[in-house]
Amino acid sequence: MLLRHTPKEIVERKAVSINPAKTCQPIGAMYAALGIHGCLPHSHGSQGCCSYHRSALTRHYKEPVPAATSAFTEGASVFGGQANLLQAINNIFSVYEPDVIAVHTTCLSETIGDDLPQIIKKAETEDKIPAGKYVIGVSTPSYAGSHVTGFSNMVKAIVDFAEKTDKKNGKVNIIPGWVEPSDMEEIKRIAKLIGVETIMFPDTSGVLNGPMTGKYKMFPDGGTTIAELKSTGDSIGTLALGEWCSADAARLLDKKCKVPCKVLDMPFGLKATDRFVDALRTIAGVTVSDELNAERGQLVDLITDNHQFFYKKKVAIAGDPDQVIAMVEFLVSIDMCPVHIVTGTPGKKFEKRIKELTDGEDYEVNVKAKGDLFLLHQWMKNEPVDLLICNTYGKYIARDEDVPLMRWGFPILDRQCHQYFPTVGYKGGLRLLEKILGMLLDRRDRDSPEETFELIL
Numbered sequence: 001m002l003l004r005h006t007p008k009e010i011v012e013r014k015a016v017s018i019n020p021a022k023t024c025q026p027i028g029a030m031y032a033a034l035g036i037h038g039c040l041p042h043s044h045g046s047q048g049c050c051s052y053h054r055s056a057l058t059r060h061y062k063e064p065v066p067a068a069t070s071a072f073t074e075g076a077s078v079f080g081g082q083a084n085l086l087q088a089i090n091n092i093f094s095v096y097e098p099d100v101i102a103v104h105t106t107c108l109s110e111t112i113g114d115d116l117p118q119i120i121k122k123a124e125t126e127d128k129i130p131a132g133k134y135v136i137g138v139s140t141p142s143y144a145g146s147h148v149t150g151f152s153n154m155v156k157a158i159v160d161f162a163e164k165t166d167k168k169n170g171k172v173n174i175i176p177g178w179v180e181p182s183d184m185e186e187i188k189r190i191a192k193l194i195g196v197e198t199i200m201f202p203d204t205s206g207v208l209n210g211p212m213t214g215k216y217k218m219f220p221d222g223g224t225t226i227a228e229l230k231s232t233g234d235s236i237g238t239l240a241l242g243e244w245c246s247a248d249a250a251r252l253l254d255k256k257c258k259v260p261c262k263v264l265d266m267p268f269g270l271k272a273t274d275r276f277v278d279a280l281r282t283i284a285g286v287t288v289s290d291e292l293n294a295e296r297g298q299l300v301d302l303i304t305d306n307h308q309f310f311y312k313k314k315v316a317i318a319g320d321p322d323q324v325i326a327m328v329e330f331l332v333s334i335d336m337c338p339v340h341i342v343t344g345t346p347g348k349k350f351e352k353r354i355k356e357l358t359d360g361e362d363y364e365v366n367v368k369a370k371g372d373l374f375l376l377h378q379w380m381k382n383e384p385v386d387l388l389i390c391n392t393y394g395k396y397i398a399r400d401e402d403v404p405l406m407r408w409g410f411p412i413l414d415r416q417c418h419q420y421f422p423t424v425g426y427k428g429g430l431r432l433l434e435k436i437l438g439m440l441l442d443r444r445d446r447d448s449p450e451e452t453f454e455l456i457l
């Protein structure tokens, strides 16, 4: 949709969202479930919902996303979906043989009032779940929260697997939050460089960024195994990356198995990565390797060398709360000015945190949780920016306002490689800055008069 008619004048809206900066809960639940090895996500609702959830993930990750559905028709919509789900569990274990079925609800089954735990219990008592196989379930009504809430809810359900024995395993649990498979790989690489053994859950690396082998595997090699998930109860600590995506699961695991947890920001940018590395080093009682220190030094070098290009450039950002918070901190740390900030996910803490991060800066900041892209566009009309950071839906605003767009977040439907190149950690920070710099300098080249069109910068 072209947005050239978006008005500059901002009117208070309470009952309508225009171009929301979020999508529905089950998509997040499905993404988290794909991070369990041998898991088939299951959408308890209509076929249409399941098709949408799958296609949203497939279009972003450019990989086939397997998922099953309770395939509600008129009957189930009126009388409830218990019979459909029981039949589905039976069929799925017989035909596809997953280790786990991860069921999430939809608007329809929530509105009917289907009792998911009761249906799963019934499947158990009727021996529809083979020995050594599992069904987990989570409530994900899409009229509350967002895809981030759905992700968080499924990660909490995954904690059900944790078991506590008398013997610690010496590992650190990492709950990475909704980041790219490439980011999950990078977080594990950083832990390895420091010499810390970890269990990451969920872990979609090797699931949604696998190589082309010529053979289709319904359940790819990646994902956290059930044995690893059970062992999370014996870990020496948990690092939860992101208050919205990961904190609830980490606190639940602490309560259930007494595994102490620390909630950190997602490690985007220099400071947040420093805090992550420091927390990992402290829990495991190790020192940071020279190799990782060198990577940090490279990022500091790039920031220093290019400070004049970042300085005072205004940025508008829309995305998910955990990502946006870390990105705002990064931008402020390199003297860019994030002036318009929106997330579609509710949560008052978001606005408070952004205000803390930008406190003391000499510019006004517009920030809104449960906001939408229409509002972001209006803010940009009133105060133009040099760069927009947003998912693919930002392209319409970028075109209308003639502003460079750095695609970042979920979903990215019209570009490639986000699933292969990380943006977390020091290496990821280099990539983020390369992208930002490239856009700012391309724009400068485009707009320079001939006398200042420089070959060398």
Ligand code: SF4
Pocket: 024, 025, 026, 045, 048, 049, 052, 053, 105, 106, 107, 108, 142, 143
């Ligand atoms: S009906 Fe609800 S669960 Fe289904 S696709 Fe729409 S928002 Fe998502």
